[in-house]
Amino acid sequence: MADVALECRDLAKSFGGVPVLKGVSLTLEAGSVTALAGENGAGKSTMMKIASGQVKPDHGQVLIAGEPLSQADPRAAHRQGVAIIPQELAPIMDMKVYENLFIGRELRSRAGLLDRRAMARKAREILDVFEVEIDPQATMRMLPVGLRQLVEIAKSTSGGAKVLLLDEPSSAISDREVERLYTVVGKLREQGVAMLYTTHKMEEIRALADRVVVLRDGRLVTDRPLADISDDDIVHAMIGRELEDLFPVLHPPGDEVALQVSGLHVHGYEQPVELTVRRGEILGLAGLVGAGRTELLEAIFGIRKSLAGTITVAGKATKRNSPADSIGHGMALVPEDRKGSGAVLSMSVLDNGSLPRLSSFTLAGWLRQRERARTVGKAMESVKLRSRGLSQQVGTLSGGNQQKVVLARWLTDAVNILLLDEPTRGVDVGARSEIYRIITELAASGMAVVMASSDMPEILSLAHRALVMREGAVAGELNREDLSSPDVQDTIFRLAAGLEPGSASGRPQPPTDTKENGR
Template sequence: MVDAPALAVSGVQKSYGGVLVLGPTTFEVAAGHVTALAGENGAGKSTVLKIISGQVHPEAGEVRVFGEQLLHSDPQSARRLGVAIVPQELAPYPELTVYENIFVGREIRNRAHMLDRGEMAKQARKMLEVFELDVDPRQKMGRLSTALVQIVEIAKATTWGARVLLFDEPTSAIADHEVGRLYSVIRRLREQGVAMVYTTHRMAEIQEVADNVIVLRDGKLVLEADIANANEATVVRAMVGHDMDALFPEQAMSTGPVRLEVRDLQVERNGPTVSFDVKQGEILGIGGLVGGGRTEIVEGVYGIRPSWGGTITVDGEPVRRHHPSSAIRFGLSFVPEDRKGAGLVLLRSVLDNGALPHLSSFTRAGWINRQKCRSEVGRAMKAVKLSSRGLGQLVGTLSGGNQQKVVLGRWLTRDARVLLLDEPTRGVDVGARGEIYSVIRDLAVSGLAVVVVSSDMPELIGLSHRVLVVREDKIVGELDRAALDAADAQEQIFRLASGQEIEVLKPQMS
């Protein structure tokens, strides 16, 4: 038993309603090792994590932690064995302080059996210092960024005595510049001998943090390799089952006259203004750090966010600011960053969600022409290659990629002129991502002016004709196609976005 691996999963299997979601799966993770668990959405990654953390009972097989078998499938037993999970959707108590969040459920009491707040704050500070986190434990959790909340959760889990730590898509909700901090936390935990399983479908992350990689496809383990032997192409091929050389379709270079013209748009009161044009058939990328003002710009153009000044014209016609309904009339369409929060009504059908933005085009005197509605929405959903059980399926039950196709496709029921996309492939698996890219490209070719905001550098560079870089609500740089084709394009964008360019230039000028 001395040499028992930190985590041994053997032959676990699970099906829901007669459908096998996870075939017999076996793998081990040694103490101090990080295993990346890759796979598309629905491949069975979450099921594996849920079995290990005791949330789901496997039909067959067993889980051992340092040789000890997980007997009861409940989170408490798993925790007793030292398994902790950092969920994708963190659920902190935003109104409680950081130390209260850490100690809730195992509060420290003084002799009078009252809460010893001073002691808890002191210990919390120590825990956070381990991860080089300079956060006041007495401040409210709600004021921390998602990335910091995540690290607080990790700190909390490890001080509970976690020896096996599971991460469910930890980078899906945090900003790019904060990912580095997460990586260093993971490295520190590795030094401490914690075994980690890390699910993701981003290649860069796998290369960055993992010692080895396991790929699941349709509930089957299809690849297990050391990171040294697993390059991007191998892993992607394993994930999707075929080559993905054409993730980004050929670019159409012919663009028409200016379609969207934004002049002196001011999204923050007394803030800077931005001006830019997008031509027919052009895809304009907007890059920059999260919080740098990218989202604010497209939301301001669309009108869902109030703006303080400026003009927006589509084909020379001025659009009323901060009125999405007016924007829609002028052919603007918008796919928001937060698909579930701002894009879809999850309780309603594909048909209802698909009809909503251009609802008035299906109605006469307020009455819906259901036949027209059905055929138009059906046509639009076919155009974006939606796979659903039919227009009546509730969007809440679709996969992330298909939900995104609904949010995108619903604008095509009528002739759109401008398409504004904010993080169009966040949380979308590789297969659906390729399809979404080709839909975007086709729409541009058909004459739409497209604006894409993205944190995903390959996406930004692969998809756009031109990229604007935004920092502190200002446009600080522009890269044309030639600059994007250059080898240092990513670096260029990052420099502009983080403001390093200026610091480099200053000494030269003086």
């Protein structure tokens, strides 16, 4: 039997009288990867914070290599060999890579001065173990998110960590960077590091895990070897019910044109874009990383500069580069980054729900509180928001419910055009099903939806029609019949990569540019 690197015994924790963990016990073995699955709000992050010494449990104990975690102190846990790589990384952005790697344990010369040359040389040796090309002299700010993440992992393991807790490590990185992350995880397994890896992605569980642990409503409901559990079993354990139909039935769109985009020249791209969306239609935008999907949505809404073209909503032209005019014409945008540019996490559900149309809730400079609460409450009810009420801080909601707030706040008034950018990124499978239902119901009510997604099943199952984008231009169009064909994924890839249909050439690697360089 493998050595037990970390053991959690009967962990319980409540916040504000609300139980989050209810007697959870698990073990992590050296040289193994345990996937921690569960819906948002199931207690995964709380358990990781307890195991890494950030939060003190109300009951229970954490043992590291058989020794009790001495106190709820991250530094104490790190000294005992436990490190956590949080979803929201916190490197010192204006320091160099080698400085981040050695912060708190700097190398010094015999004279007591910082030995920067030795630290840079040692940093290169550490990074070479993981087979990644990162310049130790580079500033952290200049690295894409995926490489910053690998620097944080290298920092933890080079400091002696034998237990690594990875919280949604692939949620904000490109496909190329995910492959690099998989390689690093494999290297760490070979080195005998025990890893707890949270993810919503079934393909990641299959690619990496030796064992699967599932939390639901604060309780451990499944702990089984990966070989003994199916994807359906994992989903059922997560949500407590069968998920037979993840995607709802699509209703046929109408004939009336809701959105007409003609000759739209998005800043930074050479080719103009033409597209039409009918009332009740869901138009999918597919493509590789860097294809320009996000930029197109932002240009239509007006928050990204466009140089020429016309945008017409229900037959009326809107002003380019004017979000206020777009909103006035019934256009709404749900951005990909709900934490950075979507919700204001420190504000309440009520305040977030008021933001897009604050002027409609004011009279002579005074907020009409009763009307605001009534309207926002009704919008949140329409998406079945799970919260303790309108006063709850959005940052304390699960990821799926945060996304519902960002979407529902537009529903306080009429919406003609709904622009969605990666609507289910970082959302668990149960909440994902609910968001799909919301999208299809809004389309069925006559709303026109334009949805950019990197999730191929979303495009294939949720869209009436899809445009494949490449270098900011439309490379091809697929109708509902095309999206149902057996070879559609190959067709989409070839269009996105600029390959001729039936080309015998091998598949090129996707571009390595990250979200900073567009999608």
